[in-house]
Amino acid sequence: MFELPISAQYNFPTTIRFGAGIRKELPDAIKSRGFYRPLLVTDRILAELPIVQEIFSSLKTAGLSAGLFSGVQGNPVKSQVLKGVESFHSINADSIIAVGGGAAIDVAKAILLMAHHPGDLFDYEDGKPDGRPVDKTIPFFIAIPTTAGTGSEAGRSTVISDDATHVKKIIFSPRLLASIVFVDPELTLELPPAVTASTGMDALTHLMESYLALGFQPLCDGIALEGIRLAAKSLVPCVEFAKKKGDRTAEHVYHRGMMLNAALMGAVAFQKGLGVNHSCAHALSTVCDMHHGLANGIMLPYSMRFNLEAAPEKFQIMSNIIGETEGKGAVKRDYIIDWIFELQKKTGIPAKLTAAGVKKEQIDALVGVAVKDACHPSNPRKVTQKDFQSLFTEAMG
DSSP: OOOOOSOEEEESSSEEEESTTGGGGHHHHHHTTTOOOEEEEEEHHHHTSHHHHHHHHHHHHTTOOOEEEEEEOSSOBHHHHHHHHHHHHHTTOSEEEEEESHHHHHHHHHHHHHTTOOSOGGGGOTTOTTOOOOOSOOOEEEEEESSSSSOGGGOSEEEEEOTTTOOEEEEEOGGGSOSEEEEOGGGGTTOOHHHHHHHHHHHHHHHHHHHHSSSOOHHHHHHHHHHHHHHHHHHHHHHHHHHSTTOOOHHHHHHHHHHHHHHHHHHHHTTSOOOHHHHHHHHHHHHHOOOHHHHHHHHHHHHHHHHGGGSHHHHHHHHHHHHHHTTOOSOOTTHHHHHHHHHHHHHTOOSSGGGGTOOGGGHHHHHHHHTTOSSGGGSSSOOOHHHHHHHHHHHHO
16 A cells, blocks of 8 residues: 555656665766766755765765765855855866755755856846846756755755845746756655654645646646645654654655655646745744744645635635545535644644744834745735735734
């Protein structure tokens, strides 16, 4: 019942290699394409763990002149990218391998861009009136996710914060898409419960918001709905398994694999757009330095309730999917909102911002950042400054 395929391959449009242990194909994937000097980009914590050391050693054993950059930590900032670019040039790298969560993969993409592009990183910010074009050489790029959250491994953008202001900047180009993604559920088996929960809620938010986003994109809508179904089935089991340290049963591997698929599906789907929840989450990361997935997970039921009457048919479809997954049969269109609150309890995500350390006196600053964010214009319901004030106040408790 809980059997994964030995390996599988998808193209949406990048090549995705999926399967337990699929990471072992990495050295041959690099060498067979004529690259011999990869820079492995990861975060400081992962760099010390056996799994990353195993991957790095496999490159060396295969005769590759690999370098390691592990200067990623917390929400990624421009200074980390600049240090990564220095590492890239110091070994005369010809390719980049990102191993990690959204932060490491986003930094890797920014290094990818700045390896051969002139000027400042933020000269390439998406939507900037006088922005520079992404038109120079882009190194060969492989992404290997170790969390099931952002889906950055399958996305075409990178989000990097300004060191001084902490404001997030989005850089978008189809050329930042990884050439190959290795999706290996074994790499997520040791994730602790809190990280499993927050990254999983991030994936779920991407899926729900992209489905609700304005515009006609039936391909993204279909991917989003299947991703919601997968997350509804597998997120809670993943958190429960994470509490049983060392659990490596076939069932655990299966659910980890499904959450990885849900995460990358979210990244594919949100090419259509996101919404109010992400604008709130970006504000929480900027003002409170809150983990992005946690911010999304706390705000999700409030944002969904805000959008309910703007897209009743879509809410009915999402509720039906969740209801069937939960064995409830026919449900009302607002079922999904109560379900999210219950999901928060099951996964340990706080239902209120105050429980995550946010103070009421920070609301005005949060509203100021959220109203300027680029995500909410595609929300199914128009969002005003007053609406943001109400959402943050409601979520504060």
